[in-house]
Amino acid sequence: MSVLRIQNLQAYYQSTLYGVTRNVKAVDGVSLDLRANEIYGIAGESSCGKTSLIKVVFGAIKPPLTIIGGRVLYQINDRDFDITQTNDETLRQMRWKQVSYILQGSMSLLNPVRRVRKTFWDFTKAHEPVIEPEKFEATTREHLNRLGLPAEVLDSYPHQLSGGMKQRVAIALATIFQPKVILADEPTTALDVVVQRGVLQLLRRIQQETKNTLVIVTHDMGIHANIADRVGIMYAGRIVEEGTVKHIFSEPRHPYTKHLIQSLPKIGDKSKRQSIPGAPPNLADPPAGCRFHPRCPYAKPICSVQTPELSPIQDERRVACFLLTKENAHVS
Amino acid sequence: MRGFLRVVADLYRSDPRCRFAFTAISIVIMFALMSFVSPQDPGSSYYAPPNQPPSVAHPFGTNSRGQDMFWFLTFAVRNSLVFGVITAILSRIIAISIGLIAGYKGGIIDRIMMVINDSFVVLPVLPLLILINFIIREQMSILQLAMVIAAFGWAWDARLIRSQVLSLKEREFTYTSVFSGTKTSSILISEHLPFVMPIVLSTTINNLLWAIGMEVTLAVLGLSNIGIPTIGTTIYWANQHQALISGVWWWIAAPVAISVLLFVALYLLVVGLGAYLDPRTRLQRMKGVLSDERA
Amino acid sequence: MGKSFLTYVIQRIAQCLLVVIIGITITFLIPRFSPTDPVEAVVNRAMMMGQFSHPDAVEMMKDALTKLYGLDGTLGQQYVRFWRGLLSGDLGPSLSSFPKPVMSLIRGSLPWTGALLLTTAIIAWVTGNMLGALAGYYADKRWSHVLSIIAMSLHPIPYYIMAFVLLVLLAYVIPVFPLGGAVAIGLKPGFNWIYISSILRHAFLPALSLVLVGIGGWFVGMRALVTNIVSEDYVTYAEYAGVPNRTIMYQYVMKNALLPQITGLAMQLGLIFNGALITEYVFNYPGLGYLAYSAIFAGDYSLIMGVAVFSIIGVSLAVLLVDLAYPLFDPRVKHQ
Amino acid sequence: MSRNQPLLDIHNITKLYSVGGWLSRNKIAAVADVSLSMLAEEPEILTLAGESGSGKTTLARMVLRLVEPTLGRILYKGRDITSIRTRKEQIEFMQDIQPIFQNPFEAFNPLKKLESYLFETAKNYDSRENGSIEDRIESALNLVGLSMREIRGRYPHELSGGQLQRVSVARALIASPSLLVADEPVSMIDASLRMSIVNLFKDLKDRHNVSIIYITHDLATAYYISDRIAIMQRGHIVEIGPVKKVLAEPFHPYTRLLRESILEPNSETAWDEEITLSTIETKEFARQGCKFANRCDSRLPICEETEPPLSFVDGREVKCWLYGVQGKHDTAS
Amino acid sequence: ASEPVTDLDVAPGVPRHETLILENPEGRIADPGRFNRWAPGGGDSTGLQQLALDTLWYIDPDAGIDGPWNNSLAEAPPVYNEDYTQMTAKLREGIYWSDGVEFTADDVLFTVETLMANPTMEFGAQLQLNVEKVYKTDDYTVVFDLKQPNSRFHAIFTVRWSACFIMPKHIWETVEDPIAFDFNDPLVSVGPYVIKDYDPNGYWFLWERREDWERTSLGMQFGMPQPKYALYTAPGPSDKRVIAQSNHELDVIHDASPEGMITLLKRNPTSIGWFEGFPWAHPDPTLPSVFLNNEKYPLNMKDVRWALTLAMDIVNISMASTNGAATLSAIHLPPTGGYLEWYFDPIEDWLREYSIEVDGELFHPYDPTASLRVAEVARKQLGDQVPTDVTEIKKSLGYGWWKHDPDVAEKLLLRNGFTRDRRGKWLLPNGDPWKISILCDAQARPLMARIATMIAEQWTKFGIDAQAEASELSIIDTRVRYGDYEVSIGWCIETWGGHPDLFWFLESWHSDYYRPSGEPAVNKNPMRFRNEELDGIIEAIKARDFDDPECIGLGIEYLKICVENMPIIPIMAYNVFSVCDEYYWEGFPTAKNPYTNPVANWANTKYMFPMIRPKQQK
């Protein structure tokens, strides 16, 4: 049962400066199908378009980010709508109640001169205009309690909170209304592993309790391995591989994914790891054909000419590689 | 210099506000430069029929002293601009150096500088200006007045700049430079200065405005050199001839309109420039510029 | 409360005192190098009235006046005498209104400009910041541009012109406000509507002119600050969460941008002690500006010093207080 | 430099910061009584890991002379670094110790061309090897797998994070330092780029005898490259020893927690127990006794009151009562 | 005239139609509660010296109600003994202070003795230098024994625009420190008005007519002062005076600018000037001139001073300064009051004949048509308002002036060794460039700045690097007094207007009074002019009685010496654009009915009060 379908989404950063239009093809033909009650991980290099994708999915489309094509269809409470087509008010009503978003860099998500309680109040009030202060206090405390957060954070200013706590407050804020879809963009970068663990635990628990869809974006493969159900690997604005977490890690198929997984060091193993050669592509002027071909050791002539489709190669598994399309699935 | 021209060209191309601003500023500067080809000496009077409203022959009319306001104002605008710009530059130099050094050095140097700075902040400017005006007995030239006003016009801005530098010096790129063995002076100038530029720019406008306002105030009170045409002395003479109530409104309206035009343009320019210089917006823009260049 | 905080406060106060001393010293010295001289001023005045026909009479008067005004002695002695007086709360007699104590002259004028400038500074500050915040927050809206342009167009109009145009419009062409003064002639001060309404009616034009020119500066500053803040993550985040724009603007954008403006306001409030010369000049409004101005011309050192001392102490105190109180506005601030 | 002298010798340094505003003012020890030393004879990579806010950056900055310690001494090659005064001495010092910062995008001024940093560095530090300035830059760039061709005329935003981070390393290398202090040099970049930097560090140590202080949250890379690791918690080094030992078999309860929390990209380590996180940092800093006590599973009564000493156990040092004088070895697993 | 639209009260209980509102040109008074007119720097134009104080005699600058001379507190003119070492003043009987105490010789004695004891008080030093002894022979007779002969001693007690006023002894005798005394509680008046209220901030002073006004010298002689109230206000910048009068909130403007005057006449049909038409302004008996420091090189050369004079174009100066509404004077006396008849008419022929020798030829510098030319230019702008009748022009615009002849000026310079550089700029005989800066007050006396700027322009055209140097009144006065200037615009020739005596200012032109540059001069000889012949004339005048008709002849000799030497360049009368509004009151003094001076800060304006009449009773 899918709650969110992304169909051939193209979103570019368009800027017409100095008379020249420039397109940064941050999201370029992404199709995804997200189901209820799953954790979907999106991984990929820095600046391959992960944040941009999430922004579009959340409907946070502000110039210069522009939708070039495709659709983002939500199916929530038996209502279908395309987020690229909805008006501001519907969008506003939908947000937080149905879909919420935890922004990248949550260290600065809280207003530094406003007590956390006030921020909660603002966020609650935005969707429940007639809430009583007492009721608000009770529900907020209960919510925090459920998330295992001490109520004293409410009286704090953000700078008084440790990084992990801030991140968790951001998560708490994003889940006040128990939305159907939660989009989390790098929720743990720059946190130590212990704190990271606390944050991820929290996210997972929320997901388990409310059976909603959690999309988690990060370049930290460890996170995906541990909490995602399915993982999509992005490269240069496109999804190049998608599969269950088990498959991706045990049996990566796309050359990029392979490299990625192989390069991960492990504790207890000091053997030499190699990084992917070459530099990531410039999204303003991406290579033709398969965008990975300049760095791909297996590249064939066709790779630089045609763009491989993301096609299913087995259950729950899709890959965009000419080496691996169904016909050639045996090649590896 | 090439960099400067490029910035100008970029802004001109990219931003309609800047386009307007450049056009307006160029017009005002052109206007001021026309003083060099003026057929009329600003010191002479009664060469034209007095009190003529604007017409083809006298685009800004003539005043009660029989001067053509168009040509007279070319001098007034030129002098006020020169005065304002000198004041702004001088006070910027002080403000920037004090702000950068105090903010960067910290400690006792900072404290001493801030005491000096605050002493200037608290001084009652207008009375002192009048008194200094008295002391520098020979008619104060534009340059002298600019220096005196500049001496009073930096303190607040230095404080602002300092507060910015306080955070800049903790930024990693500063440390990178320190560890590159870069001299403090060049760290301040080439690393921090560009970052405080937006502030410097907007305080420059305010300072320019304040300086010209001071000059007008002194002139209205009859305390400036009435022989030098400036926006202030234009208003002084207009007042002496009661232009406001005797219907010679263009005498006042013309200089006011020019300064309004100039400052609106400067403001728009600074808004545009600020966006250009703001690291957050600049990056995107510069990307555009550079890829254009390379293409 | 930690020890270091106390140390900080003491240090800050010491710094403030130092500033006051330097400021006062500068203002003590400058008038004494000025060619205006209280004794000569009285002599000139007496001459204008045709009093003298003999140079010896002039000399006699000058000598007597110099003694009377306490201007004998070296600069150093006068400086010491000045501080001794100041520390005992005595600013000495005015030289141009001899022997009226400077204090009582200031006391008579301060309330008028003080109240006027206090109110207008605050109104201008609030309006300027409000409009600046609006224009900065809705930077892409058309009305925001228009607003910016209007504010910027008012800004460079010389204050004298602005004041006068208002006066002509609202006291002559449409004579709804009085031409000048602080209160109607002959009204006895009292806490009654007639007196208060008269004060308000008289203060309206001066206030309006001060507000109109005062807005611009705050407007520009605020707009710039806000443009920086709207791209902060917490603003975006609140927007994403559907927090109403109004709340975002006031509680997220404006409140944060306001912090530097508070120090600015403190300085402005300090400047109240400088009076508003042109306002007083155009609207016949009583106040310290004119007092200081006439003192300058009369070479009335004591009065100049009196006004300057008020202004210097006022500004440094205001800045000091804001510095110390800053943590109340911004919980992040640490005193170093 | 005599042979038996340590390269870097940190003696009981402490850094106190005042935090809080008007009425709620506190002093926190961002670094509390830390001693460390790195040997001169053989280069090593020392990892500093631990909690966010535990004082790693502060420690690194003190070593770099960017922050002055409140107490204690730092000796570099036997010389107290606070005694460095003149510009000449400073240059000499900086030539030897160079930093690499966490965020490559922050480490360079976005308004300056990258090459200017390189030229500036090359110009200010006289070469220990021969060669023109250009040559030195080129060879430093080659070491990190870049060349001047890719850098010339470019601004920081024109390079990828990984490239920038390499330039950052190259810049440090131009000075041919003996010690690199790298504060989270890879936290902002993805796995594959991360490896290229980390491999570079390894190379530097192995082939160019550069010692490195490597600060990171990524214990997998720490394990991968470093020789020793020091775990910090609330200003203290709570455990320090060879990386293989410490990470394979952590002693201190915090290290254990840390070790358990590491997400292995392949395993299915599900964490069963919920963990407690600190809320208000300053409160924890202000604790008496062991700073970790309130979150520790194996806490003893003494932990609440007295700070444990740093004791030698099994080839490493641990700051925990479980291994201290009192309960030596009783709970050691 | 139009009906008054409203008759608002000026103040609670003070109806507008019973009030005369006058401008106090001093602006805001810093210490308004102080009415001690005798203390150093005491305020004066607040109505105090006009309405509440009085002294022995007044001389009107114009015709006066019954002649310029008025015995005010005195019953008769002063009587001197033969050698002018004693002066006797006979006082009026029946004059009372406003608190009911009678005014007697004791008040005069007390005043003189108090002031003599306090040389810082006004006239204190002057009295000390002159008076040996003062005593009364009866309650209404005061005798002054003088230290040396002085035929003009009475001038101290004779109001020109102010003088030494008399204190009420019964109030002052209890005062410990007469300098510190405010004379406020009570302010006892010997004039027809008493203070009713004043602004604690010094912007206005409200006076009320005394019940017993007939027990004052004014009431006794000329009847009841008409306005029940008089309000002296400081209306602010000149534009506001115009607005205020257009709103009928200001009956007497002290001084408007020429443009303000023209505007007012256009806007407000009830506004009138001194002359019914152009040039409207009241010519004060004071002569703004170009001061030349006769001790500064090259101004110490007579030819140079003359060259500067001939380089000036009086028509332009008149236009620039007053829109042509200036009353010109070629000679060193103001062309006002009786002076036209006493001095200008008699010397006219001599002036026409007067010549200077230039390159062997005789050059007649006097231009008798100067004022006619001014009228002609002014007519271009103002049309019919400018009179055409020659006698009328002469009376209002003056007689003639010096020719504008740069060629002759050039010759005068060349023969003294001046040269021109390549750009045509003059070089001094010693080869230095010739620079002149003309000191003027741009703030309190804009008229002076307008004159200075125009002269600077003309001298610049002539090739001198000249500029107007604006400064502040008190600084200018001091600098001029100490001789620290080259050229300045101001006046040092002041006359009674209504009396031909010149000694009043001329006394200080005597070389006994001369002080070199660097030392303070008495302000009437700031140009530091010394002339033996002139000393003789001054001594001769001094030896003659105040009213001796021979003094006029001596005065004419003085004028000739001045024309010859041109120590300062006379320009015009100080034309004051006093504008009165005939909306609530009529019968203001005008050129047609010149019973006194309308210029509001003159003490003589008290004569206006019994003469004006309410326009409408409501």
Ligand SMILES: Nc1ncnc2c1ncn2[C@@H]1O[C@H](COP(=O)(O)OP(=O)(O)OP(=O)(O)O)[C@@H](O)[C@H]1O
């Ligand atoms: N406002 C913008 N204007 C133009 N280009 C942009 C803008 N924001 C992002 N980009 C570009 O779009 C591309 C994708 O950026 P995005 O932030 O989506 O990457 P990401 O995968 O989230 O990277 P990271 O791991 O660093 O967060 C990058 O090349 C980036 O430079």
Ligand SMILES: Nc1ncnc2c1ncn2[C@@H]1O[C@H](COP(=O)(O)OP(=O)(O)OP(=O)(O)O)[C@@H](O)[C@H]1O
């Ligand atoms: N300048 C400062 N003033 C006050 N407190 C500071 C300052 N710098 C750091 N601190 C505090 O000192 C403690 C240690 O900070 P530090 O940055 O050294 O930690 P860290 O281990 O590097 O953390 P992270 O992993 O988050 O980078 C933190 O609580 C921090 O808030």
Ligand SMILES: [Mg+2]
């Ligand atoms: Mg991202």
Ligand SMILES: [Mg+2]
């Ligand atoms: Mg750190």
